[in-house]
Amino acid sequence: MINLLTNVVQDSVAVMEAPAAVVAEVPAEVTAAVADAAAAGATALFTANNIWMMLATALVFIMHLGFAGVEAGFGQSKNTVNILFKNTITPIIGLITYLICGFNLMYPGDFGIIDGVLGFAGFGLDAGDGASIDYAGGGYTYWTDFLFQGMFAATAATIVSGAIAERVKLSSYMIFTLLYVGIVYPILGSWKWGAGFLDAAGFYDFAGSTLVHSVGGWGALAGIIVIGPRLGKYVDGKVIDKPGTSVPLAVIGVFLLWLGWFGFNGGSVLSADPDLVSFVLVTTCMAACTGGLFGFLTAYAVFKRMDLGMVLNGILAGLVGITAGADVISVNNSLIVGAVAGIIVVLSAITLDKFKLDDVVGAVSVHLSCGIWGTLAVGIFSMNPEHSFATQLYGVAMYAIAAFPIAFILFFVLKKTVGVRVSEQHETEGLDTHEHGIRGYTIVYDE
Structure with a gap:
């Protein structure tokens, strides 16, 4: 059609x-x-493009439910309500701040403040004459553009939520989310997607292995360093497992994320182009498959058990890995990208534990480690000869230099002012009862 x-x-x-x-x-x-x-014909094409972009937006929105499932499933039952509260409030804060200033920081139109680095088109939304077929080359409306990009923005903070779960103060997390999603992420995103200096340098990130996942991952790494591990996680040089609440819920969450990734990557085509959208969905799906497979194989070689958690994180690792180059990496090479990501996620998780960096859901390993790999993979496997490994490495370095220090400073200032960690009593007894007054799982017996 x-x-x-x-x-x-x-x-x-x-x-x-x-x-x-x-x-x-x-x-x-x-x-x-x-x-x-x-x-x-032009109107019909515009309508078809816009419908696909709205559907992709809905799929990315569903990813927030997936993140909630994964985090609640891997977390302890005594913190379920707290975890779900964070995952509910995150897209709310993300979309409001993106409306107020984030969208116009990320797509300033003119870098009038610092050329190629910082620009601002003003507060709020103003479609002007752009909410028509003339906007974005007839691909979609101004409003669809805002909502699709806003869903991406909220995802960056959700990544942080999973890593620092079960011991972070809710108020501090909300302040961090407000600043990181409302200001930091859009500015960093403008460097590539807003036609900033990295875009001019030839850096390529199709759907956000670095712009979304690594930026979120750097924030997560800063958070777990500043906040510290959960009580009793590392004792006498040993890693103490803290069993999650619900394995079925974690599995459901991962499959919801996999489903949402069809919109995350497929929508990043920014049109309903049948060939390219189909191609992107295939490379995305294949990388997820080999990510899960090699996550399983690597975990089995290391732990001598069939580790479902590593299969699940391997799937997510493959998805993150292919996100930067889903449109320029062949289907066969997408298998390699996913497989390497599946290996990396296991080794990264082991490394973090060696340094006593407690990541509840493996967010740093999935989103940061594999986000870096996926971005560099564009320089190795891209079918576009203009993409180079050196340029991709340069882009990764620029985001590392910016995102990690900023996130670390934010958490450090919060620690020294309002505090970032709940009391020992609240952490031991559970955040649900003390912070929210209800429990996530309640069984009532008839007397």
């Missing part, structure tokens, strides 16, 4: 652009009909 509409538009334009002598021989009725057909 899309190809047919595209051909109609192209043929109509060709007739309209024909030499005057030829057009003069065409009856006025035919010329008018051609013009009407071109307009109708």
Whole structure:
């Protein structure tokens, strides 16, 4: 359907652009009909593109439910309500701050403050004359653009939530989210997606292995360093397992994330182009498969057990890994990208434990370690000869230099002012009862 509409538009334009002598021989009725057909075709194509972008937006929104499931499933039952509260409030804060200033920081139009680094188009939303077929080359409306990008923004903070779960003060987390999603993420995102200096340098990140996942991952790493591990996690040089509440819930969460990634990557095509969207969905899905497979194999080689948690994180690792190059890496090479990500996520988790860096859901290993790998993989496997490993490495370094120190400073200032960690009593007895007054799981027995 899309190809047919595209051909109609192209043929109509060709007739309209024909030499005057030829057009003069065409009856006025035919010329008018051609013009009407071109307009109708363009409108239909615009509508199809916009519908796909809205559907992709809905799929990315579902990812927040997936994150909530994973975090609640891997967390302890005594903290379930606290975890779900954070995962509920995060997209709320993210979308409001993105509306107020984030969208216009990320897409400033003109880097009038610091060229290529910082610009601002003003507060709030103003479609002007852009909420029409003229906006974004007929791909989608201004409003669809805002909402799709806003869902991405909220994801960056959700990544942090999982890593620092079960001991962070809710008020401090909310302040961090407000600043990190509302200001930091959009500015860093503008460097590539807003036509900033990294875009000019040739850095490539199709859907956010670095811009979303690594930025969130750097924030998560800063958080677990400043806040410290959960009580009793590391004792006498040993890692003490803290069993999660619900393995089924964690599995459901991962599959919801996998589903949402079809919108995350597929929507990043920014149109309903049938060939490219289909291709992106295939590379995305295949990387997830090999990520899960090699997460399982690596964990089995190391732990001598069939570790479901590593299979789940391996799936997510593969998805994160392919996100930077889902449109420029071949299907066969997407298998390699996913497989390497599946290996990396296990080794990264082991390394973090050696340094006593407590990450409840493995967010740093999944989003930061594999986000870096996926971004560099573009420089290795991209079918576009203009993409180079050196440029990709440069982009990774720029985001590391910016995102980690900023996140660390935010957490450090919060620690020294309002505090970032709950009391020992609250952590031991559970955040649900003390912070929220209810429990996530309550069994009532009839007397």
